[in-house]
Amino acid sequence: MTEKENIYILAIESSCDDTSVAVLQNDTVLSNVVASQKIHKEYGGVVPELASRAHQQNIVPVTNQALARANIDKKQLSAIAFTRGPGLMGSLLVGTSFAKSLSLALNIPLIEVNHMQAHILAHFIKDESMAMPTFPFLALTISGGHTQIVEVNDYFDMRIIGQTLDDAVGEAFDKSAKILGLPYPGGPLIDKHALNGDPTRFEFPKPKVKDLDFSFSGLKTSILYFIQKQTAKHPDFINENLEDICASIQATIINILMDKLKKAVKQTGIKNIAIGGGVSANSGIRSALKEAENKFGWTTYIPKFEFCTDNAGMIGIVGYHKYKSGQFTDQGITAKARYSLTS
CATH class of the missing domain: 3.30.420.40 (ATPase, nucleotide binding domain)
Incomplete structure (x- = not known):
């Protein structure tokens, strides 16, 4: 050219x-x-x-x-x-x-x-160090305002096959962080503390939502009630268990996302997976995608942090x-x- x-x-x-x-x-x-x-x-x-x-x-x-x-x-x-x-x-x-x-x-x-x-x-921003997705692919768009699974057949041929019915995943991270007394924006702080925590220490319920849709409002409520109950018995509960709490919250959210993504792959037969949106910077989600790539034969595309x-x-x-x-x-x-x- x-x-x-x-x-x-x-x-x-x-x-x-x-x-x-x-x-x-x-x-x-x-x-x-x-x-x-x-x-x-x-x-x-x-x-x-x-x-x-x-x-x-x-x-x-x-x-x-x-x-x-x-x-x-x-x-x-x-x-x-x-x-x-x-x-x-x-x-x-x-x-x-x-x-x-x-x-x-x-x-x-x-x-x-x-x-x-x-x-x-x-x-599709040109970068020698990054591979571009091939059509068709499934896009998991996760941000503070949106959570969607999109079937992408071409640049301008897209179909939403699953989305949140209430809160977005980014809001779930930020509101959970607020419950824990962490400053805004709290999502990256949960990710930071989760790195050194035990993701199996505390169990939070996963919502039962049909098809490929999501719901995070109930999870936020269960986290709030859990923290209120524990701090009523032990006022210093959050400080003493912050890393494990963050790891458990993050693991629950990631499991919800991955369960739906696996279901979407099964329904569509598409194994090219791309993530996008602010929450795609989360290290736990990136690790889970890479693990799924090796386990299920997916090809995953993860953008640079700046994008x-x-x-x-x-x-x-x-x-x-x-x-x-x-x-x-x-x-x-x-x-x-x-x-x-x-x-």
Whole structure:
């Protein structure tokens, strides 16, 4: 491909509390800048109003930094890709409005991206050290807001075959951490403490949910009642058993995910498995997938850490493939807080 044929995508991600802008040359990420918002730690969770204000402050300097790191002038850009949804409406509006304005000012195409589709297609970012999935494959998308098993037949041919009926797996991790008195975000801290704990020490019930769907609300409640009961008898119970508690919680959640994934493989006959979303950074889940690969003959695809959490690189790779197939949008586009993967 010659220089004139190169496609340069500037991608914007603002679905929650991270402002991210990336520049891609075809399917290669040249820069991927993320500005995290620390203020939410004070409140134990993301505050939507504060998140949208921070996006307004961050989006211009983050864009300038992404262009500078990529050594690309904005006049070289082929298109602007942005997260349309799902996510927090205020946060999405900042990214959507900025993307529309930039597209209009530069007179280049605008491409809307589904955030969950981007988590799946992040596997197609070119990287010599990482293998790309072959179609068809099953994608387990696990994040703070979503838990889904998706049958992926092509870049834009996806079918949800299982999803959570209530809480997402990331919320289960974070709420469990909050019960234990760990600071936000607590999911990574549970993973950290679990590394040195006994996953069989404490037993928590696994919900009985039909087909390939998930439920985590009951698990959170059982963990809460367990901790309340134990601390009533032994006030220092959490401190004395923190590593074992975290390991047991994590093992239960991983078993729930893996049981459904095994069932999905059996039903579809597809043994190519890819994970995505913020929770895919969890070391226990990664280990469980590798173990299943050896035990059941699966081929597993695990993204780099920088492409697990919310980032614009994954938005850009969707933008690149949409650009090639002529899937552009117009200035009348609006953000969608609830945006189904298959809509």
